[in-house]
Amino acid sequence: MDGTQILTLGLGLEAPWVLKDQHLDTFVSPHRLDLYVEAERGSLYPCPECGKACKAHDFADKTWRHLNFFQHHCYLHARVPRTQCPEHGIKRIEVPWARPGSDFTLLFEQAAMSLVKEMPVLAVSRQLEMSDKRLWRIVHHYVGRMLGELDLSRVTAVGVDETASRRGHRYVTVFLDMQRKQDPVIFAVPGHGKATIEAFSAFLAAHGGHPNHVTEVVCDMSKAFLNGAAEQLPNAEVTVDWFHIVQTFTKALDEVRKRERRHQAHPKALRWAVLKNTETGNLTDQQITALQELMSDRSATADAWIIKEKLRWIQKAPTPRAARWRITNYLRVMREAVIDKPLLKPMIKALETLKRHTERVVRRWMSGLTNARLEGMNGLFQAARSRARGYRNEANFIAMIYLIGSPVGRLLDRAKST
Template sequence: MRTEDIFALGLGLTPPWQVLSQRLDTEKTPHELHLVLGADRGATYPCPTCGRNCKAHDFEEFTWRHLNFFQHHCYLTARVPRVTCPKHGTRRIVVPWARPGSNFTLLFEQVVMILAREMPVATVASFVGTTDKRLWRVINHYVAEAMKRVDLSRLKAFGLDETACKRGQRYVTIFIDLDREDRPVIFATEGKGKQTVQLFREHIISKGCHPNRVLEVVSDMSGSFIAAVEEHFPQADLTVDWFHVVQLFTTAVDEVRKAESKERALPKGTRWGVLKGRETAKTQTQAEALQELESEAFATGIAYRVKEQLRWIRR
């Protein structure tokens, strides 16, 4: 079997496409494998609109970055024809290994999207040997395509929260559908506060959901979030999410501990003992500290019991 035929099998090429030649450039670092693809003279190609086999009108050369061949970067080059369709006129065909307008093959983009879920895009770019700007174009394309398929017409309840995405007070606000168990994230936007809720409102309207259909919103205790929800989702009941309630009480317990420690000595292990939940594993010192706090009526012990009663409320 010829080397070109082996590469064709590896690429999954089907007629009329075949590997015409291959060349390994060892003068570059990393080395580059160049595969030239093409078809026999006189071959016909499917019209990109109707699929009818048509003759080539003219050709233009394109190159795509493919998955590495061992440790070598791999590039595919082909003269891609425009065909003359009796019904749709002259159009550029769609090659089976890449989407229109992309400089990467579909398999390369698939790997990029998988890696981008697990690590920063800049890290992915360094790993695959390209720029993060080029990868962001790929990611933005597939995110936009996925967003087109999102149906929010039945949205009734959503939750929102902001999280830091970069240093220097850079935030992103994420919205989730509370009724979805699988892939609940339905919107994300840069920034935090009132304007993000307005952007979300505009987004769901574009997806066929009237804001008055939303009956419940879950968020933290941010004043800007609360005001925005009341303005843009007037029919919704606002609920403070459980995490932030516990966080508020935990902070209060720690404040009580700090104040009491200035007036009397607290048992060793108190700090981390009261910050952990009752069911969370503790060291022996922390467990003994909690027992002493509760048995001797320390204010910190009382505050801790109040915090733990929240668990009963949730049940």
């Protein structure tokens, strides 16, 4: 077996294509290996429309980057014909080693995608010595193609969460199949509110699902979103996620702390101390001291903190009835505590929000869908953000969310093995 035969096997070339020439250039940096592929003279090629063997009309020279040959960049060159079909006229044929329009061979793209699933895109582009822009183009192609194969015909329970694509930038809204144990993301879209749920509903319908089959939605309490859900998913009962309740109160508490700080000095450690979950978060000594001081001086921040912490009593309710009873009592007691205290206004708003959504919150005790999944989204968003580090737009961030958190990643592996 000579070198040409080995390379032919390595490329997986089949008739009519043969490797005609090869050239290793060690005078350029990086070194490159050029492989020249040709079809035998007078070969017939299948018409891309009907598959009928046709004569070539003319040829165009094309080049693809291929997997490195050891440390050398490797390029594949071929003269690609246009067929002259009696029925379909003149058409450019597809070559078996690359997809139409790509400057890379399929093997190169597969290798790139395997790396992108494991490390940041920027790092992969450096390792492959290509621009990250071109690499993103490959990522988008495969993610888009795998999304096309997503089967959503059995989706009946949906969770929704949103995140800023970058600090303070535009939002990305993510939809989850609440019944999927692994890779729950089924849709991600720029923006937030009503438009995103309209987009989801259309996406669901385009992938074999039906908006009318969705019977449960777990989400936060934004009005725009709730209106959208009522319109687009008419059979869905809405459950407000507990995680979002805590988030609402935590934000309000932080607002109170900021307001109060304008009037009186707080110890530095206080900010994180009050925002931390006191049951699971490990407080530092400084933070504990800050909290103790807070409690002794009966500041507004202390009151707000107690209001937030007492949510736990509701959370531990054993039954829906008990939960409803606890919410009612909690609201009564806490409203008395905040009355005539202007600094606590943000807490009053949070309490009103809870009151307005009581039934949706109580549904959590009935629906059986765990909200741990939505809480887990934060980890996914962070991972996607770091993989897409330096990304230029939301589309890249979204592609990464799909790649890490949706079935797309596994569809890709399956496509590769066939």
